[in-house]
Amino acid sequence: MAINTEKNSYTVIFAAIMVVIVGSLLAFIASSLSEKIGENQRLEKQQNILYAMGVNENVDEGSVNFVSTDKVAAEFEKYIKEQLVIQGDKITKDDNAYLIDLKKQETEAKAGNVRKLPLFVGEKDGKTYYIIPMRGKGLWDAVWGFMALDDNMVVQGVFFDHKGETPGLGANINQRYFMDDFTGESILDNNRYVGISVAKGNNDPINERKDDNAVDALAGATITGDGVSAMIRQTVNLYKPYLETIRAKK
Amino acid sequence: MALLSKKDTNLILDPLADNNPITIQVLGICSALAITAELKASIVMAISVLFVMGMGNVVISLMRNIIPSKIRIIVQLIVVAALVIMVDQVLKAFAYELSKTLSVFVGLIITNCIIMGRFEAFALANGTWRSFLDGIGNAAGYGVILIIIGFFRELLGSGTLLGYKVLGDPITKTGLYAIGYENNGFMLLSPMALIVVGLIIWVQRSRNKALIEEN
Numbered sequence A: 001m002a003i004n005t006e007k008n009s010y011t012v013i014f015a016a017i018m019v020v021i022v023g024s025l026l027a028f029i030a031s032s033l034s035e036k037i038g039e040n041q042r043l044e045k046q047q048n049i050l051y052a053m054g055v056n057e058n059v060d061e062g063s064v065n066f067v068s069t070d071k072v073a074a075e076f077e078k079y080i081k082e083q084l085v086i087q088g089d090k091i092t093k094d095d096n097a098y099l100i101d102l103k104k105q106e107t108e109a110k111a112g113n114v115r116k117l118p119l120f121v122g123e124k125d126g127k128t129y130y131i132i133p134m135r136g137k138g139l140w141d142a143v144w145g146f147m148a149l150d151d152n153m154v155v156q157g158v159f160f161d162h163k164g165e166t167p168g169l170g171a172n173i174n175q176r177y178f179m180d181d182f183t184g185e186s187i188l189d190n191n192r193y194v195g196i197s198v199a200k201g202n203n204d205p206i207n208e209r210k211d212d213n214a215v216d217a218l219a220g221a222t223i224t225g226d227g228v229s230a231m232i233r234q235t236v237n238l239y240k241p242y243l244e245t246i247r248a249k250k
Numbered sequence B: 001m002a003l004l005s006k007k008d009t010n011l012i013l014d015p016l017a018d019n020n021p022i023t024i025q026v027l028g029i030c031s032a033l034a035i036t037a038e039l040k041a042s043i044v045m046a047i048s049v050l051f052v053m054g055m056g057n058v059v060i061s062l063m064r065n066i067i068p069s070k071i072r073i074i075v076q077l078i079v080v081a082a083l084v085i086m087v088d089q090v091l092k093a094f095a096y097e098l099s100k101t102l103s104v105f106v107g108l109i110i111t112n113c114i115i116m117g118r119f120e121a122f123a124l125a126n127g128t129w130r131s132f133l134d135g136i137g138n139a140a141g142y143g144v145i146l147i148i149i150g151f152f153r154e155l156l157g158s159g160t161l162l163g164y165k166v167l168g169d170p171i172t173k174t175g176l177y178a179i180g181y182e183n184n185g186f187m188l189l190s191p192m193a194l195i196v197v198g199l200i201i202w203v204q205r206s207r208n209k210a211l212i213e214e215n
Helices: A008-052 A069-079 A102-110 A170-174 A176-182 A222-249 B006-016 B029-034 B039-062 B069-094 B096-103 B106-110 B113-123 B128-158 B175-179 B190-207
Strands: A080-087 A090-093 A117-124 A127-137 A142-149 A155-162 A197-199 A214-216
Touching: A008 A069, A008 A117, A008 A127, A008 A142, A008 A155, A008 B069, A069 A080, A069 A117, A102 A127, A117 A222, A127 A155, A127 A222, A142 A222, A155 A170, A155 A176, A170 A176, A170 A222, A176 A214, A197 A222, B006 B128, B029 B106, B029 B128, B029 B190, B039 B069, B039 B106, B039 B113, B039 B128, B069 B096, B069 B106, B069 B113, B113 B128, B128 B190
Parallel strands: A197 A214
Antiparallel strands: A080 A090, A080 A117, A117 A127, A127 A142, A142 A155
């Protein structure tokens, strides 16, 4: 017997069954893979933090290669000496500070609560690195990153990434030639915390000037560049009280 | 008996050239303009569309006799969206790096008019095997054009291919840059992709006069 697919009752039943089948299928896939996906995201955060302080597997001057996933947990343990959570005046040690979700903390701050600011203290070749995580807005979606500072507030390395910037343009914030420009720039200008701006047309394509608090912008990606500048400025402002204590200790 | 009859072979080969979804049917142009600034992105997009369109055509073809015609477009959308989410989740779990590149394009795959077009025009009226071939053929036709555009845009716009510097180093002035070559930044902007598509259409039609429409 042929089914009458034109009847309203058939349409409703068909739609209901389809939603249930597709919904359960997707829910099953999502829940069975969620542990593996979570693990990948945790390892990625550790890789990013290590990359910012210069622990990587780059083979030439153009490549961005993180510490491989099988080694990253051990390397993270080796290089990151302290993970701190700054909440107002309170500073606590927390071995899972790298898992703090900056987006959630931003919502907390908007709701009037004091946000938790994670900070990582790394040590490599006898030198101390203070690694600050950051999050901001690009042209299409979120941009985020990590910036490693020494106790003079000079950048030792950065890592940036994005969710949906334009491929070939704003998406290039995670490329070596852009990130490497930040190394050596200071976030201080005459003792004022100004961050680093991504400047257009500053006639410094290979970023030889390290005293101008600016790096050369990406062509065709003005808004992503402005987003990165704003993200650094805002984050530096948030961490200013703690950064002051580092400078005072010196 | 051969695995593919002549008709079946045509299902795969036609969309590659004489009935190409981008250059002849002028579908899927938006994503071809948006994501082809890099060759890698073009390749990833081509592979994902190949999977989604092949599987989607099979699913729609299997259900073609029971889908109520009133809600067939919604059913097609649900099928393509579910497939795209599945691909994305599996990649996130087993090929995390690739999934980060792909995630930008998920929305674009769901809204790709070629996919909905093939569901509507072919899978709803044909058997499973032929629908599968049609899906693969059209996705390959789309992918070929994407890869050609991505190749020229990345090569002329950034001087690289898949991230490797093939024309030399623009900063230290080696290779072609030593004799005064400059990257063409315009290649990285979407309008240039449209011009490249136009050039491909021009080349294709001048080689095969049968494709030129009579007024």
